[in-house]
Amino acid sequence: MAKIQMKTPLVEMDGDEMTRVLWKMIKDTLILPYVDLKSEYYDLGLAHRNETNDQVTVDSANATKKYGVAVKCATITPNAARVEEYHLKEMWKSPNGTIRAMLDGTVFRAPILVEGINPYIPGWKKPITIARHAYGDVYKNTEMRVDAGCKAELVVTHPDGTETRELIHDFKTPGIIQGVHNLDKSIESFARSCMNYALDLKQDLWFATKDTISKKYDHRFKDIFAEIYEAEYKEKFEAAGIEYFYTLIDDAVARTIRSNGGYIWACKNYDGDVMSDMVATAYGSLSMMTSVLVSPDGVYEYEAAHGTIQRHYYKYLKGEPTSSNPVATIFAWSGAFRKRGELDNIPELVDYAGKLEEATIQTIRDGVMSGDLAALCTIPNKQVVGTEAFMAAIGERLAALLA
Numbered sequence: 001m002a003k004i005q006m007k008t009p010l011v012e013m014d015g016d017e018m019t020r021v022l023w024k025m026i027k028d029t030l031i032l033p034y035v036d037l038k039s040e041y042y043d044l045g046l047a048h049r050n051e052t053n054d055q056v057t058v059d060s061a062n063a064t065k066k067y068g069v070a071v072k073c074a075t076i077t078p079n080a081a082r083v084e085e086y087h088l089k090e091m092w093k094s095p096n097g098t099i100r101a102m103l104d105g106t107v108f109r110a111p112i113l114v115e116g117i118n119p120y121i122p123g124w125k126k127p128i129t130i131a132r133h134a135y136g137d138v139y140k141n142t143e144m145r146v147d148a149g150c151k152a153e154l155v156v157t158h159p160d161g162t163e164t165r166e167l168i169h170d171f172k173t174p175g176i177i178q179g180v181h182n183l184d185k186s187i188e189s190f191a192r193s194c195m196n197y198a199l200d201l202k203q204d205l206w207f208a209t210k211d212t213i214s215k216k217y218d219h220r221f222k223d224i225f226a227e228i229y230e231a232e233y234k235e236k237f238e239a240a241g242i243e244y245f246y247t248l249i250d251d252a253v254a255r256t257i258r259s260n261g262g263y264i265w266a267c268k269n270y271d272g273d274v275m276s277d278m279v280a281t282a283y284g285s286l287s288m289m290t291s292v293l294v295s296p297d298g299v300y301e302y303e304a305a306h307g308t309i310q311r312h313y314y315k316y317l318k319g320e321p322t323s324s325n326p327v328a329t330i331f332a333w334s335g336a337f338r339k340r341g342e343l344d345n346i347p348e349l350v351d352y353a354g355k356l357e358e359a360t361i362q363t364i365r366d367g368v369m370s371g372d373l374a375a376l377c378t379i380p381n382k383q384v385v386g387t388e389a390f391m392a393a394i395g396e397r398l399a400a401l402l403a
């Protein structure tokens with residue numbers, strides 16, 4: 001069989017530890033036999049980030065802006081222990097944080113559903129995609145403890161030096177205060193990313209805040225979404241037969257539990273942090289989630305939501321058997337191939353991406369799976385296999401589908 005030809009290169013960001021091992025296995029077993037892979041390779045492994053003073057991360061983000069589609073392996077975010085382990089020059093920042101800041105993106109996370117791995121909420125038949133705003137609010141806050149007898153105020157200093165003040169609280173007894181902010185332009189990008197993604201997936205978009213209580217802050221989010229929807233997206237949504245739906249955050253939570261899924265839920269930063277863990281857990285686990293960063297100008301970076309599976313890697317280094325789950329990393333590749341195929345008009349590449357996903361799901365449905373899935377799965381006669389055997393089983397099914 002002739003290999004599938006690509007036009008534009010994919011930006012390939014290699015990573016660390018067990019996921020780096022999975023990355024190579026996926027390429028060798030599931031990709032290179034079928035696709036004449038055109039990629040621009042960036043090694044974001046921690047050793048190479050350290051050698052390049054993290055320039056490689058910046059370069060990979062710039063390449064993503066240039067070519068439009070990237071696929072990223074999980075990477076170590078260094079802490080003190082890693083500085084020692086890898087003899088780092090400094091505690092380099094999280095690559096995901098750097099890339100997200102450069103692409104100004106929104107992260108969309110959705111569960112990968114397989115019959116036999118049942119959500120804890122039986123009504124959830126279709127995936128719920130969480131879109132998390134990744135800027136500001138409590139993640140960029142300033143906080144203070146306040147003593148009794150102090151008065152706390154919000155002060156805004158204008159360019160001409162004049163001040164606007166508002167009382168926060170007159171403290172008769174000790175307490176705490178917190179200052180948070182967001183930016184219109186960041187909220188606007190968030191809104192556009194969500195609306196573009198809803199059009200891509202042809203799914204309804206929900207958005208929720210606490211605007212009844214937060215009449216300026218949360219209300220600004222609500223207004224910006226509404227203005228952008230009316231001005232730029234209403235007609236496109238109607239043509240696609242999808243809906244933009246705004247409600248209060250508490251109502252959204254209640255409706256989500258009652259829903260059958262199948263929509264995108266745009267969340268403010270904190271709501272998205274909390275709700276994505278709830279949704280991932282309710283559907284199964286992080287190793288069964290897809291994750292894609294979408295920038296407002298339509299650049300896509302696909303990745304797995306989990307980390308580098310450090311514990312498994314140390315076992316692997318000692319030659320002990322491992323049973324790591326490659327599904328999220330495989331779906332990062334398939335997502336990137338599908339998008340590249342759509343943008344470059346290569347139907348064979350889109351078809352290959354679909355079959356790669358089908359082969360993966362079929363393998364699990366046939367009862368062949370990694371240890372973490374076996375713990376969740378109700379399929380009879382399930383068989384827990386090692387990392388290599390799982391990959392080989394997917395490879396056999398993929399070969400059959402593509403034959």
Ligand code: NAP
Pocket residue numbers: 073074075076077078096286287303304305306307308309310311312323324325326327370372
């Ligand atoms: P982790 O890699 O997500 O793994 C935590 C535990 O979850 C594993 O020990 C394993 O449990 C289970 N697990 C996660 N993914 C799995 C998979 N695909 N297959 C099977 N089991 C899986 O988190 P971590 O070990 O705490 O973090 C390791 C490194 O990842 C850290 O340096 C962190 O900075 C980095 N990280 C990177 C990203 C990213 O690049 N997107 C995200 C998060 C964390 P058992 O050991 O019980 O089997």
Ligand code: MG
Pocket residue numbers: 273274277
């Ligand atoms: Mg969280």
